[in-house]
Amino acid sequence: MPDNVVLHVSDVHKNFAGLHALSDIDLQVAEGQTHAIIGPNGAGKSTLLNVIVGRLAPSRGAVVFDGTVLTGRKPYEINQIGIARVFQTPEIFPDLTVLHNVMIPALSRRDGAFRLNMMRTLDSETAIRQEAEDVLADVGLYERRLAHAGALSRGDKRRMELAMCLIQKPRLLLLDEPTAGMSRHDTNTTIELLKKIKSRGMTKVIIEHDMHVVFSLADRISVLAGGRIIAEGMPDEVRGDPRVREAYLGGAH
Amino acid sequence: MNTILVTRNDLLLLLGFTIAVLAMPIWLQPFGAAYPDLMQRFAIYGIFAIGFNILFGLTGYLSFGHAAFFGVGSYAAVWSFKLLTMDAIPALVFAVLISGLFALLIGYVSLKRSGIYFSILTLAFAQMSYNLAYSVLTPITNGETGLQLTLADPRHLDQALGISSRSPALLGQPLLGYAGFYFCAGLLIVAFFIAQRITGSPFGMMLRAIKSNQTRMHYTGFNTRPYTLAAFVISGMYAGLAGALLAITDPLAGAERMQWAASGEVVLMTILGGVGTLVGPVIGAWIIKYFENIFSAFNEGILHRTFDFLPDGLEDAVVLVTSKFVGEGWHLTLGLVFVLIVVFLPGGIMEGVRRLVHWARRPAEPGRASPRPQPAE
Numbered sequence: 227m228p229d230n231v232v233l234h235v236s237d238v239h240k241n242f243a244g245l246h247a248l249s250d251i252d253l254q255v256a257e258g259q260t261h262a263i264i265g266p267n268g269a270g271k272s273t274l275l276n277v278i279v280g281r282l283a284p285s286r287g288a289v290v291f292d293g294t295v296l297t298g299r300k301p302y303e304i305n306q307i308g309i310a311r312v313f314q315t316p317e318i319f320p321d322l323t324v325l326h327n328v329m330i331p332a333l334s335r336r337d338g339a340f341r342l343n344m345m346r347t348l349d350s351e352t353a354i355r356q357e358a359e360d361v362l363a364d365v366g367l368y369e370r371r372l373a374h375a376g377a378l379s380r381g382d383k384r385r386m387e388l389a390m391c392l393i394q395k396p397r398l399l400l401l402d403e404p405t406a407g408m409s410r411h412d413t414n415t416t417i418e419l420l421k422k423i424k425s426r427g428m429t430k431v432i433i434e435h436d437m438h439v440v441f442s443l444a445d446r447i448s449v450l451a452g453g454r455i456i457a458e459g460m461p462d463e464v465r466g467d468p469r470v471r472e473a474y475l476g477g478a479h
Numbered sequence: 480m481n482t483i484l485v486t487r488n489d490l491l492l493l494l495g496f497t498i499a500v501l502a503m504p505i506w507l508q509p510f511g512a513a514y515p516d517l518m519q520r521f522a523i524y525g526i527f528a529i530g531f532n533i534l535f536g537l538t539g540y541l542s543f544g545h546a547a548f549f550g551v552g553s554y555a556a557v558w559s560f561k562l563l564t565m566d567a568i569p570a571l572v573f574a575v576l577i578s579g580l581f582a583l584l585i586g587y588v589s590l591k592r593s594g595i596y597f598s599i600l601t602l603a604f605a606q607m608s609y610n611l612a613y614s615v616l617t618p619i620t621n622g623e624t625g626l627q628l629t630l631a632d633p634r635h636l637d638q639a640l641g642i643s644s645r646s647p648a649l650l651g652q653p654l655l656g657y658a659g660f661y662f663c664a665g666l667l668i669v670a671f672f673i674a675q676r677i678t679g680s681p682f683g684m685m686l687r688a689i690k691s692n693q694t695r696m697h698y699t700g701f702n703t704r705p706y707t708l709a710a711f712v713i714s715g716m717y718a719g720l721a722g723a724l725l726a727i728t729d730p731l732a733g734a735e736r737m738q739w740a741a742s743g744e745v746v747l748m749t750i751l752g753g754v755g756t757l758v759g760p761v762i763g764a765w766i767i768k769y770f771e772n773i774f775s776a777f778n779e780g781i782l783h784r785t786f787d788f789l790p791d792g793l794e795d796a797v798v799l800v801t802s803k804f805v806g807e808g809w810h811l812t813l814g815l816v817f818v819l820i821v822v823f824l825p826g827g828i829m830e831g832v833r834r835l836v837h838w839a840r841r842p843a844e845p846g847r848a849s850p851r852p853q854p855a856e
């Protein structure tokens with residue numbers, strides 16, 4: 227195992243009224259790496275992310291990020307530590323414009339969890355706005371910046387949510403199927419974008435069903451099935467693992 | 480970095496609003512509503528509704544208990560008259576502070592829940608306040624009689640300054656008639672300006688984001704509780720200010736001001752005018768107060784004169800039906816108007832205005848695709 231581990235999930239269990247959604251999960255992600263989690267539907271992938279970001283408390287075990295114990299902290303505290311997440315079903319502000327959707331996370335990074343900022347207008351936040359427009363240009367949504375976010379297509383919502391996370395410059399980015407619902411072209415653009423971030427050294431955990439995306443981005447892969455990690459390794463090792471073929475790749479493809 | 484206090488559009492809106500409010504004695508003439516007493520109430524309930532909208536329209540929390548803060552404001556103002564001075568300024572400051580404190584307490588507990596549970600909690604707290612005002616708190620509220628000025632009031636500050644006048648005043652100028660109206664109107668404009676600043680600020684954007692998707696706010700690093708609590712306290716202070724102004728126009732405070740019906744009224748005002756808009760709640764307040772005043776004053780005599788031109792039998796029938804909608808029954812008219820607005824214009828009167836503007840502009844400027852303002856780059 228590499229010694230620059232930044233995310234450490236140890237011995238995590240999660241039960242839902244008798245259902246073992248996660249059992250005995252150990253996961254270590256090294257700084258700057260892209261760690262993919264794959265597995266069939268209902269394997270517990272999203273549940274694992276929920277435990278990391280504080281949406282769910284694990285029944286047992288702990289999550290540590292760069293020496294800080296995350297378990298027991300509130301979601302907003304975990305975000306302020308530097309962890310941002312793209313959800314499987316986009317969580318956006320549907321009533322606000324695309325630009326405002328992206329400016330809000332930038333304000334969170336600058337002003338912290340709470341600030342009674344009434345002494346200026348939003349329009350005078352030119353630096354924040356400029357930054358938001360740049361990130362929107364990166365994800366290809368600059369032209370749509372004045373549209374209401376609720377009116378975007380599923381794929382565009384996803385790209386906007388990605389922009390909302392990227393503008394925070396998180397140290398750890400969690401992506402739950404970031405390309406689901408996107409066209410082939412948009413998927414490739416997103417892969418390029420995520421590769422570009424990788425060169426900036428952001429650590430990422432990505433859940434993905436699309437093997438093209440997984441093998442383009444991942445440094446390591448963990449395979450989750452029935453709430454357990456059944457295999458872990460470099461992409462080539464995982465591709466060749468017969469258990470993985472049986473549990474996942476074989477069944478799905 | 481340069482700090483712009485208000486944008487050009489905001490300034491124009493503020494200017495238009497100021498003119499409309501100050502010119503009330505002129506444009507309300509044809510409606511038969513241009514007398515100080517009623518216009519004063521337009522201003523007072525306008526303030527109440529603007530503040531309520533900061534919580535309901537902007538943040539998305541529907542309170543059914545805001546009359547409690549209105550009532551607390553009235554009591555606090557009357558106590559300031561009794562103990563300190565008949566001057567309006569200490570009364571207002573005292574009322575805003577006390578109602579803010581009261582809102583902090585109730586808001587702190589109620590905001591532990593959201594949606595319908597929040598609404599029920601605020602309703603319960605307001606009803607508790609109402610009942611307490613009639614029972615345990617009688618020494619403060621004077622129970623059913625209501626809190627009034629008496630000859631025995633100490634009024635320490637006035638005493639010390641040798642002032643003996645017993646009507647509310649502003650720096651020696653009695654706030655009666657038009658003076659009272661312009662005082663309230665001035666405060667309505669200030670209240671509007673502050674709400675405008677809040678709406679256009681990053682803080683206001685956070686409130687709107689909370690209304691849109693609170694979950695996303697949490698995962699974006701915001702502690703939403705202090706934001707919602709701030710919105711709650713601000714709107715409680717607005718309600719307290721309005722309650723104090725009502726006590727200034729008539730130095731008397733009764734518990735009925737805290738009743739659920741009064742809380743419901745400000746909800747109606749906001750929805751009628753347009754939830755989440757700046758001007759809408761004020762218009763809603765004006766319409767409801769106008770209806771209350773005009774329609775409740777109608778009686779059968781007036782109706783008989785109005786329908787005099789009809790044949791006798793028909794006249795009686797028409798008067799019988801319409802009389803149910805006026806006088807004591809004006810709430811029925813209000814209810815009908817409310818239902819019509821909500822069904823046909825869910826965005827309230829402001830949505831109607833927007834549609835009209837849109838409709839009027841279309842043939843004139845066919846080339847313009849989007850009426851949205853383009854950002855400066």
Ligand SMILES: Nc1ncnc2c1ncn2[C@@H]1O[C@H](COP(=O)(O)OP(=O)(O)OP(=O)(O)O)[C@@H](O)[C@H]1O
Nearest residue numbers: 242245247265266267268269270271272273274314
């Ligand atoms: N809040 C919850 N309460 C009860 N059961 C839950 C809850 N969340 C998830 N589960 C269950 O836990 C299991 C794992 O769900 P999870 O969403 O983590 O799967 P997943 O691997 O993300 O699947 P998919 O690929 O379909 O997104 C499922 O059986 C699901 O029904």
Ligand SMILES: [Mg+2]
Nearest residue numbers: 271272273314
């Ligand atoms: Mg999932």
